[in-house]
Amino acid sequence: DIQMTQSPSSLSASVGDRVTITCRASQIISSYLNWFQQKPGKAPNLLIYTASNLQSGVPSRFSGSGSGTDFTLTISSLQPEDFATYYCQQSYSPPLTFGGGTKVEIK
């Protein structure tokens, strides 16, 4: 199985900050990496698919990059509604594994 490791597990940031979250796969997964945002009590929401493609309706301050085993989610200017938990997920092959999550909190 492909293991996904996210870092950090949590971070504190202020509105307007640039935030970067990393995700590493235990083997090469090409660009088959998705990013989700989840707010408390809600279902996850797809932000980025295939490493760098912005899902329809997602603000352009979100961006993704990477290929192979190392990937990054960047929020260029953190907004109040962005405080949430973020998960990466590999879609290369089943079982489709998620990272452990990164909780973005208000500083």
Add this chain to the structure above:
Amino acid sequence: QVQLVESGGGVVQPGGSLRLSCAASGFTFNIYGMHWVRQAPGKGLEWVAAISYDGSNKYYADSVKGRFTISRDNSKNTNTLYLQMNSLRAEDTAVYYCAKGVRVVVTAYSAGDNFDYWGQGTLLTVSS
């Protein structure tokens, strides 16, 4: 608009069984693969199972293989995804979400599938 509505959650004793349902509407259900994803209380997301558009191929997480069965009914008036769960354990306690895949009319798993729509989830508690 796309809607996925899960039902069937509840409290079950260890060793028991339960079937979850996910009613789909707002899209052509019978051409998309579908998934179940779960989240234990206070924990992260765990993919559980996937099924191809026609039900011919199914995939499972190691943690549920041999105990859970994913299925679907593509009939026009049903459009429902199911998860039959047997031999339930305390560690199966979670909110279970169904999610729509994006690959169209693909039987074997095709890399790059993702979950573009999710239901609101249904809570399963396994406890004596």
